[in-house]
Amino acid sequence: MAVAELTSPAASFAHNYNNAHRLRSSQLYVPSSSCLSSDHFRAIYRSRVLPRITCSVNQVQNSAPVQVETPKDKAECYGVFCLTYDLKAEEETKTWKKLINIAVSGAAGMISNHLLFKLASGEVFGPDQPIALRLLGSERSIQALEGVAMELEDSLFPLLREVNIGIDAYEVFQDAEWALLIGAKPRGPGIERADLLDINGQIFAEQGKALNAVASPNVKVMVVGNPCNTNALICLKNAPKIPAKNFHALTRLDENRAKCQLALKAGVFYDKVSNVTIWGNHSTTQVPDFLNAKIDGMPVKEVIKDDKWLEHEFTEKVQKRGGALIQKWGRSSAASTAVSIVDAIKSLVTPTPEGDWFSSGVYTSGNPYGIAEDIVFSMPCRSKGDGDYELVKEIQFDDYLRSRIAKTEAELLAEKRCVAHLTGEGIAYCDLPEDTMLPGEM
Numbered sequence: 167m168a169v170a171e172l173t174s175p176a177a178s179f180a181h182n183y184n185n186a187h188r189l190r191s192s193q194l195y196v197p198s199s200s201c202l203s204s205d206h207f208r209a210i211y212r213s214r215v216l217p218r219i220t221c222s223v224n225q226v227q228n229s230a231p232v233q234v235e236t237p238k239d240k241a242e243c244y245g246v247f248c249l250t251y252d253l254k255a256e257e258e259t260k261t262w263k264k265l266i267n268i269a270v271s272g273a274a275g276m277i278s279n280h281l282l283f284k285l286a287s288g289e290v291f292g293p294d295q296p297i298a299l300r301l302l303g304s305e306r307s308i309q310a311l312e313g314v315a316m317e318l319e320d321s322l323f324p325l326l327r328e329v330n331i332g333i334d335a336y337e338v339f340q341d342a343e344w345a346l347l348i349g350a351k352p353r354g355p356g357i358e359r360a361d362l363l364d365i366n367g368q369i370f371a372e373q374g375k376a377l378n379a380v381a382s383p384n385v386k387v388m389v390v391g392n393p394c395n396t397n398a399l400i401c402l403k404n405a406p407k408i409p410a411k412n413f414h415a416l417t418r419l420d421e422n423r424a425k426c427q428l429a430l431k432a433g434v435f436y437d438k439v440s441n442v443t444i445w446g447n448h449s450t451t452q453v454p455d456f457l458n459a460k461i462d463g464m465p466v467k468e469v470i471k472d473d474k475w476l477e478h479e480f481t482e483k484v485q486k487r488g489g490a491l492i493q494k495w496g497r498s499s500a501a502s503t504a505v506s507i508v509d510a511i512k513s514l515v516t517p518t519p520e521g522d523w524f525s526s527g528v529y530t531s532g533n534p535y536g537i538a539e540d541i542v543f544s545m546p547c548r549s550k551g552d553g554d555y556e557l558v559k560e561i562q563f564d565d566y567l568r569s570r571i572a573k574t575e576a577e578l579l580a581e582k583r584c585v586a587h588l589t590g591e592g593i594a595y596c597d598l599p600e601d602t603m604l605p606g607e608m
């Protein structure tokens with residue numbers, strides 16, 4: 167977009183404002199939407215990289231020199247979020263926790279459009295937890311990302327203290343304590359699964375390196391972009407300074423889908439369904455475990471006495487729910503995925519209810535189930551609410567469950583061989599099983 171440079175009085179107003187309000191940078195940037203009227207300068211924009219004041223060419227009445235705006239290659243605070251705030255003063259009336267930085271990639275995408283507003287509302291980290299959102303886009307999406315930031319501004323969330331947008335992961339992931347990695351290329355017609363693994367794998371290799379370099383050393387990483395298990399593996403292999411245990415691949419949506427189907431069949435509301443594990447890959451080989459799941463505290467198999475339905479209809483419905491939804495909606499699950507990301511984070515920051523557990527795709531290192539080591543595999547977890555988790559030990563297996571787990575495990579091992587060039591493990595060799603599909607594929 168074309169922009170024109172402005173000089174005073176805007177610039178001098180900005181400088182005065184800066185001094186009066188102790189802005190944290192001496193360089194100010196008024197984005198293209200802010201022009202001429204002093205009212206517009208109530209919101210002062212701050213930047214370490216763009217010291218000039220700009221506004222859209224079509225709003226300029228005098229003949230200022232025209233420049234082409236270069237894409238932003240640094241993360242910048244956005245709009246009202248550039249203003250200094252004083253948490254100390256607020257602490258006199260409220261008990262705030264220390265601000266946390268949450269980085270989100272694919273921030274202009276459909277899932278993020280639901281998720282960001284949930285994060286900012288306090289629904290995820292609690293009503294006493296102020297947050298800073300650090301949003302990663304690309305040259306493709308930077309305009310849309312500004313739109314997202316504008317909507318966040320207009321929502322007046324008291325807990326949302328900072329919003330930075332940018333296209334460089336090394337800038338955006340700075341000091342991140344949570345990284346929610348959503349952005350990935352969707353699989354379109356004509357794209358082979360192996361190609362998708364490579365294209366998206368490169369994104370996650372790069373983002374792993376960036377997290378390793380600039381994020382908080384104990385950052386918790388939730389990989390959503392598909393194929394999420396193997397993307398999470400690639401990401402953690404490229405981030406050796408961050409504990410592998412901190413990486414998760416989102417399988418909570420699958421758990422939620424399984425709970426809903428069990429509730430429907432049993433004729434109970436879904437709050438009665440617990441202890442549901444999704445084993446393995448977020449793909450159509452995933453295994454929704456009905457052997458260990460409970461309905462109203464009873465084993466599912468004692469409530470639903472129909473093994474054929476459990477082994478076939480139920481299992482396939484959960485595995486292919488994503489595809490069924492795409493057929494109805496014309497696009498993949500976004501709102502329910504955002505809800506499941508909220509659930510997944512809350513499961514790590516609040517203690518797991520006694521006797522229950524939750525599913526997450528986690529790194530298999532010393533797992534008690536005999537699953538191959540060194541992959542990201544969805545398993546049953548419990549948390550004390552400190553952001554960490556332990557695997558659940560008291561799990562039963564039967565032949566059916568073992569054989570299904572072996573199939574999804576084989577698929578993940580094949581995916582791992584396909585991305586060896588991205589995990590630092592040599593030359594890739596891709597022999598994916600024929601039927602390997604994302605849940606959204608039919």
Ligand SMILES: NC(=O)C1=CN([C@@H]2O[C@H](COP(=O)(O)OP(=O)(O)OC[C@H]3O[C@@H](n4cnc5c(N)ncnc54)[C@H](OP(=O)(O)O)[C@@H]3O)[C@@H](O)[C@H]2O)C=CC1
Pocket residue numbers: 272273274275276277278302303304305306307348349350351352369389390391392393394415416417418419420448498499500503
């Ligand atoms: N694990 C799970 O349970 C689920 C996972 N998903 C996955 O989440 C991801 C995001 O879904 P959703 O938000 O609906 O998707 P959108 O298409 O709305 O957004 C995806 C974002 O990915 C970014 N992106 C990165 N690389 C590319 C590329 N090469 N081509 C196109 N876009 C790219 C784009 O942002 P930018 O230009 O800013 O980079 C885009 O905004 C997908 O991979 C999807 O399969 C979806 C549902 C459930």
Ligand SMILES: O=C([O-])CC(=O)C(=O)O
Pocket residue numbers: 392419487488489498499604605606607
């Ligand atoms: O395949 C997709 O992109 C959608 C997906 O993961 C799901 O709905 O579970």
